[in-house]
Amino acid sequence: MYLIVKIFVISLSAVVSAMVVIVLVRTLLHTPVDMPAVEPQTINIDEAAIAEHLAEAIRFRTVSHQRSEEFQADQFEGFIAWADATYPEVHQTMELSRHGDYTLLYRWQGSDPGLQPILLTAHYDVVPVIPGSETDWRHPPFAGVIDEDVIWGRGALDDKSAVIAQFEAATHLLRAGFTPQRTIYFSFGHDEEVGGSQGAGSVTSHLAAEGVQLAWSLDEGSFLLRGMLPGVEPLLAAINVAEKGSVTLQVVALSAGGHSSMPPKHTAVGILAEAITKLENNPVPGGLSGLSAQMFDTASRYMSFSYRMLFANQWLFGAILEDQLSSVNFSNAMLRTTTAPTMLAGSVKVNVLPIEAIATVNFRVHPRDTVASIVEHVRSLVESENVEVRLAAGSGRAASAVSSWEAPGFAVIERAIREVYGEVVVTPGLMIAGSDSRHYGKVADNAYRFNPMVVSQDDITGFHGTNEKIGVHNLAQGVRTYVRILTLGGTPRSG
């Protein structure tokens, strides 16, 4: 007996030691992959003049309102006239057409008609400033103030900075006598913040009608992120290769109604509350696979030892790791379709029992799921004889297709970023918000979503919030990166 115990203890300790060795070796090998060497590029541009142009562009109140009757056509026409006067080289060289009335499509003819065209795009409409919050801004949101090398105002990040940077990059190249081999399109949208169906939607139909199939497109998306992931010191550029979809469901609890003085044990509101709790406690299954796995694999190589140990040994720590990632809102959204109950309705009067209590729940659909699979998930959790799940007819948008991160377009963007910014961790990423690329993706082999400027934690509140701003040098670095993207992407046969 004693001998058997002894053998068991020895074998157990051998197994444990072996596992420790495997975990350690895998952790030590989980280090940054060598970045391809690139030649740093110096691009001389007038940073102050570019900043002034963005400040001027911010002064046009090109606001997309949810109620279309608030649309101010004169502001959009003003912006278009301003662009015409400010960027003469672009307007002399490129063919301009307008779509959905205010979206501008420029076509820069390439020298080799045998090459597939590419598209760079951004939007010049902005979201409104929440009434009452104007005074929280350090500088008024539409004043276009430059203060201490920072440009302030609505659209400084989302997304007038990209429109201006693309105009500037094209102007820089035109002045240098550059002609692309490929035809290059620029599309500047006027209604992205309300879905883009008039602007990007019409441009997409126009391109399709002309028989244009783009090699790739580049739209707004992620930025170069500073200090957003623990331990990742270099800038992190997640070039988004897909965007999530969106499904909004109504969960409806039914009850007999009557007077509140003699209620049943659970009113429709109580039944609904239980259903919502169930939905929140049973998230849509997700995990580290496909795109999410690729992204975290690259980034985690820069993290602290303990994180690297978890990521490098998912065979052992997979469950712990997914728990950890799911507990942080940002990474949870990368791993799965998210569940967000947002609106509630019940009885119309304090003493009337509701016949129906309704919760509106918004799901942001991960590329691995479909609209139907989300509806099925919700039904299986909450549907019963007194709970219904309703999907408004025609609503629900699946996630976009996932573009290749091994295709030449991705490599062009990656190389341009490194030529301008030096050491940057580049990964494919998943966009959790929507963009006009939901339209353009239909006429592009690959659709990428990335803005080549830096944002830090401190800038995040500016997106659709207060004190939106961008540094003068940061904007100029964006221009330089677009110059390189246009040069490398526009001349695929120059090696």
Ligand SMILES: [Zn+2]
């Ligand atoms: Zn935007």
